[in-house]
Amino acid sequence: MDKQAQLEAFRKGIAQFVTFNDAEWEIFTPYLSFSNLSKKEHFAVEGKVCDYMCFITRGAVRYYHIKDGQEITGYFSFENELMSAYKSFLKRTPNTNYIQALEETELVMISHQNLQQMLNHPLLALKIERFGRLIAEYYICCYEDRVTAFITQSPEERYVILEKTAKDIFQRIPQHFIANFLGITPVSLSRIRKRTLLQ
Amino acid sequence: MDKQAQLEAFRKGIAQFVTFNDAEWEIFTPYLSFSNLSKKEHFAVEGKVCDYMCFITRGAVRYYHIKDGQEITGYFSFENELMSAYKSFLKRTPNTNYIQALEETELVMISHQNLQQMLNHPLLALKIERFGRLIAEYYICCYEDRVTAFITQSPEERYVILEKTAKDIFQRIPQHFIANFLGITPVSLSRIRKRTLLQ
DNA sequence: TGAAATCCTTATCTTTTGTTAACGTTTTCA
DNA sequence: TGAAAACGTTAACAAAAGATAAGGATTTCA
Numbered sequence: 001m002d003k004q005a006q007l008e009a010f011r012k013g014i015a016q017f018v019t020f021n022d023a024e025w026e027i028f029t030p031y032l033s034f035s036n037l038s039k040k041e042h043f044a045v046e047g048k049v050c051d052y053m054c055f056i057t058r059g060a061v062r063y064y065h066i067k068d069g070q071e072i073t074g075y076f077s078f079e080n081e082l083m084s085a086y087k088s089f090l091k092r093t094p095n096t097n098y099i100q101a102l103e104e105t106e107l108v109m110i111s112h113q114n115l116q117q118m119l120n121h122p123l124l125a126l127k128i129e130r131f132g133r134l135i136a137e138y139y140i141c142c143y144e145d146r147v148t149a150f151i152t153q154s155p156e157e158r159y160v161i162l163e164k165t166a167k168d169i170f171q172r173i174p175q176h177f178i179a180n181f182l183g184i185t186p187v188s189l190s191r192i193r194k195r196t197l198l199q
Numbered sequence: 200m201d202k203q204a205q206l207e208a209f210r211k212g213i214a215q216f217v218t219f220n221d222a223e224w225e226i227f228t229p230y231l232s233f234s235n236l237s238k239k240e241h242f243a244v245e246g247k248v249c250d251y252m253c254f255i256t257r258g259a260v261r262y263y264h265i266k267d268g269q270e271i272t273g274y275f276s277f278e279n280e281l282m283s284a285y286k287s288f289l290k291r292t293p294n295t296n297y298i299q300a301l302e303e304t305e306l307v308m309i310s311h312q313n314l315q316q317m318l319n320h321p322l323l324a325l326k327i328e329r330f331g332r333l334i335a336e337y338y339i340c341c342y343e344d345r346v347t348a349f350i351t352q353s354p355e356e357r358y359v360i361l362e363k364t365a366k367d368i369f370q371r372i373p374q375h376f377i378a379n380f381l382g383i384t385p386v387s388l389s390r391i392r393k394r395t396l397l398q
Numbered sequence: 399t400g401a402a403a404t405c406c407t408t409a410t411c412t413t414t415t416g417t418t419a420a421c422g423t424t425t426t427c428a
Numbered sequence: 429t430g431a432a433a434a435c436g437t438t439a440a441c442a443a444a445a446g447a448t449a450a451g452g453a454t455t456t457c458a
Binding site: 097129133 | 285325338339345350379
């Protein structure tokens, strides 16, 4: 995808949070940069501060932790979604997990430095503050649902709901990553799938 | 606690997010209101839109869902912390859980309506946008840690860590609520406690 | 293209958790 | 103050999940 098309996709993708008129867009876009990730390439690694907030125009990534030498996948992001090691990016602290491309991935990026400059730019500040607030609020709602699922649902219930609401993820993501995401082992997910098929 | 003392506590409590000079404070405080909750009184109930964002100056509350007729406690907030049915408050959608006072509780409150007015007030807008953004970012970091705990830790590990990092909660909150919070049943928590004591 | 890596399933065994119920203690509140 | 409610522990059994290993299919990539 060429940069112009990526910018268009980005503009459309963030319209749920904030819309720029053409004059604002002219000021805004020079603060953006672009990058590609090849399959298995890391966007973020443990111990490093994450300097970019991204919008994925194509591809998919997984977020994972390493515990006792084992990778545990906690989340995914796909095209037309935002991606960042959010906590590290915001707090400027070393990241505690990894983000890795599952496919060829294209990104539109905002560096932390540029973000700060925009927050000091008289014509952008208010809109960028709002953008940041709405993004954060959006993610809070996602997280709230996720925690609620862990509190109130069994692994099997979480699987059944995921299978209903995001069937396509099973075509795109290896099943053992999805198992981690659901909070169980791959073996256990395989059993649950067999069990729920028979019913 | 009298209102002046509550306001002082509030100002101090939000200083981690935003600080007001005295002139700004004068403009800001008329948008606030006050309320008390007696023990077991509900601040929020399922099905109603939550109209207030609160700061707790005294007391404690629990957040719980009802599933199959059973109450499942998912979170707590204490004095000097913020409290709201955040998702409902932000999205103006019916709330999906309950918030109930565990003790006599005192609140400083911002109504959604007043918040919107402040966001349109030329002298407050930027600071309030920032306040909202920083609060949301703060909660995202909390949620991120919580989800990571569910993904990467066993119930026993979650208990041991909670016992280390927030021992006082066990003196203040009934144990079966804490069990829900950890994602397990009260019986299971009782077993874990016995098990880890013996080791 | 062919060896290596990845992936899913299945089996076996162990460990943990859920469920239900009972019991004694403490707290609540009319 | 006294009956009722709330609370934590324990027991017994069932259900589910974790750990480990093996086997076969598919994919990857040099």
